[in-house]
Amino acid sequence: MKTYMVNEIFFSLQGEGVRAGTPNLFLRFLGCNVECQPNTHGFECDTDYTDGQPLRLDEIISMLRGVDPNCKWVVLTGGEPALQVDRELIDGLHDVGYQLAIETNGTIELPDGLDFITVSPKVAEDQIRQRTADEVKYVRVYGQPIPQTVVEADYKLISPAFKGPDLDRQALEWCIKLVRDNPDWRLSVQMHKFWGIR
Ligand code: SF4
Known part of the structure; x- marks a missing residue:
């Protein structure tokens, strides 16, 4: 029977984007097709998605219910969840x-049926294949311009980079300036890092 390689399943509040503050079960898939590093992206990936176990759909559902039987939103994340998410799931x-919400880097076109799509591009715009979303979110370091995004989204967000666990204040001030100069964009900060949760 078909299995998915799952890194972890846990409960938390969504810490960023327009759904920030909402309760969710996070289903993190193993693996990514991009390698974000300071010299190429201005920041280092802060997620460990390299270990995991093969789980059937019924096992995933059982584990989700075991973590929180009342929570009705699942965030599909990674790594890059689009490497594995399919219509069957x-x-x-x-x-x-x-x-179902999903957080994707946009390099793979998503199957239909997802309820909330966040595209957070980490590649050049011409490599983005998922070009519609509920929100599109870019990490910015100091001096990076407002994105010229190819993604059509209801909400366009910029998120200041962190230096390890700490918010880069210079990046934050830069993002505030970008939003002020480009009012169709809004600021999104990774609030879970301030809340002390995952
Ligand atoms: S695309 Fe996302 S998960 Fe993949 S390396 Fe970059 S930040 Fe990490």
Whole structure:
């Protein structure tokens, strides 16, 4: 029977984007097709997605329920969840009552049926394949211009880079200036890092 390589399943509040503050089950998939590093992206990936176990859909549902039987939103994340998320998974989770958000780098076109899509590009715009989203979110370091995004989204967000666990204040002030100069964009800060949660 089909399995998905899952890194971890846990409960937390969404810490960023327009859904910030909402309760969610996070389903983190193993693996990514991009390698974000300071010399290429201005920041280093802060997520460990390299270990995992193969799980069937029914095992995933059982684990989600075990973590929090009341929570009805699942955030599909990674790594890059689009490497594994398919209609079978989407339909199976919908069938048992979950709503599905996804956080993707946009390099792979997503299957239909997801309830909230966040594209957070980490590659050049011409390499982005998922070009529609509910929100599009870019990490910015000091001096980076406002993105010329190819993604059509209801909400366009910029997120100041962190230096390890600490917010880069210079990046924050730069992002505030960018939003002031480009009012169709808004600021998103990784609030979970301030809240002391995952
Ligand atoms: S695309 Fe996302 S998960 Fe992949 S290396 Fe970059 S920050 Fe990490």
